[in-house]
Amino acid sequence: MAKNKTEQQSLNTMQPDKNGYFGNYGGAYLPPSLEGVMKEIADSYQSIKEDPAFIEELTFLQQTYTGRPSPIYFAKRLSDAVGGAKIYLKREDLNHTGSHKINHCLGEALLAKRMGKKKVIAETGAGQHGVALATAAALLGLECDIYMGDIDIEKQAPNVRRMQVLGAKVVPVSRGTKTLKDAVDAAFEAYMEDPVTTMYAIGSVVGPHPFPMMVRDFQSVVGREAREQFLAMTGHLPHHVMACVGGGSNAMGIFSGFLDDTEVNIYGVEPGGRGPAKGDNAATMAYGKPGVIHGFSCYLLQDAEGQPLPVYSIASGLDYPGVGPQHCHLKDIERVRYVVATDRDALVAFYDLSRLEGIIPALESSHALGYAIKAAAKMKSEETILVNLSGRGDKDMDYVMDHYPLEAYEEQKLLVK
Numbered sequence: 001m002a003k004n005k006t007e008q009q010s011l012n013t014m015q016p017d018k019n020g021y022f023g024n025y026g027g028a029y030l031p032p033s034l035e036g037v038m039k040e041i042a043d044s045y046q047s048i049k050e051d052p053a054f055i056e057e058l059t060f061l062q063q064t065y066t067g068r069p070s071p072i073y074f075a076k077r078l079s080d081a082v083g084g085a086k087i088y089l090k091r092e093d094l095n096h097t098g099s100h101k102i103n104h105c106l107g108e109a110l111l112a113k114r115m116g117k118k119k120v121i122a123e124t125g126a127g128q129h130g131v132a133l134a135t136a137a138a139l140l141g142l143e144c145d146i147y148m149g150d151i152d153i154e155k156q157a158p159n160v161r162r163m164q165v166l167g168a169k170v171v172p173v174s175r176g177t178k179t180l181k182d183a184v185d186a187a188f189e190a191y192m193e194d195p196v197t198t199m200y201a202i203g204s205v206v207g208p209h210p211f212p213m214m215v216r217d218f219q220s221v222v223g224r225e226a227r228e229q230f231l232a233m234t235g236h237l238p239h240h241v242m243a244c245v246g247g248g249s250n251a252m253g254i255f256s257g258f259l260d261d262t263e264v265n266i267y268g269v270e271p272g273g274r275g276p277a278k279g280d281n282a283a284t285m286a287y288g289k290p291g292v293i294h295g296f297s298c299y300l301l302q303d304a305e306g307q308p309l310p311v312y313s314i315a316s317g318l319d320y321p322g323v324g325p326q327h328c329h330l331k332d333i334e335r336v337r338y339v340v341a342t343d344r345d346a347l348v349a350f351y352d353l354s355r356l357e358g359i360i361p362a363l364e365s366s367h368a369l370g371y372a373i374k375a376a377a378k379m380k381s382e383e384t385i386l387v388n389l390s391g392r393g394d395k396d397m398d399y400v401m402d403h404y405p406l407e408a409y410e411e412q413k414l415l416v417k
């Protein structure tokens, strides 16, 4: 059981230093025109986060609007089929809008409102952050502009429609890779044009200080709930906790319930894509080196000049060349192990969970699940794995069935191996 640690020593609630660094990573690399506005966000957040009225409003919305707490589910048929450790799922897919992203979007939109902003703007990859932010904006009466790469717009058409129905403006980004990285650049530029009446609502634990800390704080409700629920359910903590890592927000959310419990093994699962070659994956920790992107420093997939490399993953929400600074710190201090699951691992896990449990997972979450299934097979039946099921897979069904038809799965009667 966890020892009682002081606030300062806690990794669960670790604060960045005064310049916004977690260890060697993070900070705020900004054009002078944005330094003031970012400080304004940091200062407002610092005062608001302790405000009982803000906490009460956020908690009320989490319970009555999002549907928190999300349950923990023991995946018995999947665990039996694997024949090793028992696999449990934290069901963030059951949140309103279908993923964990509503957790930080409600927080960010509430903050924007309190700061007197009229509009929130953001980038989106899979469309999940865009949908969640458009939802929060509709709820709180804010305008909302969402920047999205052309390729993602095509891949994620239903989410584009959803944002439009919710009243958001979807701005297509046709430059560069036409995916998440360029959408971030475009959204940043739009923000610089009007930082007074708008607030940038970043979609993960990335970007300049205070976003990595703030988004982590808004997501930490997942870990706090999960720790309590798992204890109540089993009488002990999970032996292993796993989550997929794109920018790293769902992972920081669940990890921050368990980082101080040193007996719990924690794994961040990165997208291994088609393999280790440059441009074939987005496994930042596995293949990257420290660098700077989008206003912060982190492990980065980069070329010799330090420019971000084009990255790839079957999961739109994971194909980002950087990663949250706190994750980089957790890697360096060896508290979290960062591992890889390939496209294929994710696709097989997508069908495995659908067929064995009646739960269709997001392709992003399927990476964590794919790694968990492989790992569980090598473990004892007394061991337990808690996977953060970050989202539901309805958005991915067409894409999966076109690229990895059902017959292929059924022919091989696969479990991820």
Ligand SMILES: *Cc1c(COP(=O)(O)O)cnc(C)c1O
Pocket (backbone or CB within 6 Å): 099, 100, 101, 126, 128, 129, 203, 204, 205, 244, 245, 246, 247, 248, 249, 250, 251, 317, 318, 362, 364, 365, 390, 391, 392
């Ligand atoms: C966006 C997304 C992710 C990846 O983002 P993180 O910040 O790494 O959590 C993972 N799962 C789902 C369902 C998503 O929508």
